[in-house]
């Protein structure tokens with residue numbers, strides 16, 4: 001695991017922050033953004049267990065949650081032993097790691113763990 005935090009994309013016109021990046025601002029449709037650091041900790045709003053993950057994912061199920069990062073909310077993968085370890089309002093921290101294998105290549109992404 002590597003220490004790294006998600007990068008948000010702030011619209012230069014209206015200031016709305018996007019994560020992940022969009023081609024156009026969801027608010028004003030402009031295309032110019034600047035990169036901003038997002039918080040290194042988020043709050044779990046809601047979650048679910050995916051029991052049929054896409055191919056290339058090693059585990060038989062995974063947890064997805066909507067994570068509040070202050071100015072943005074996004075859907076992320078959460079790593080815990082079982083769903084009983086998850087509760088709304090808990091704090092989560094992003095970790096950059098292998099998430100999936102596509103065409104024999106390792107693909108990394110953020111996985112959120114309890115803080």
Ligand SMILES: [Zn+2]
Nearest residue numbers: 011014025028
């Ligand atoms: Zn905008």
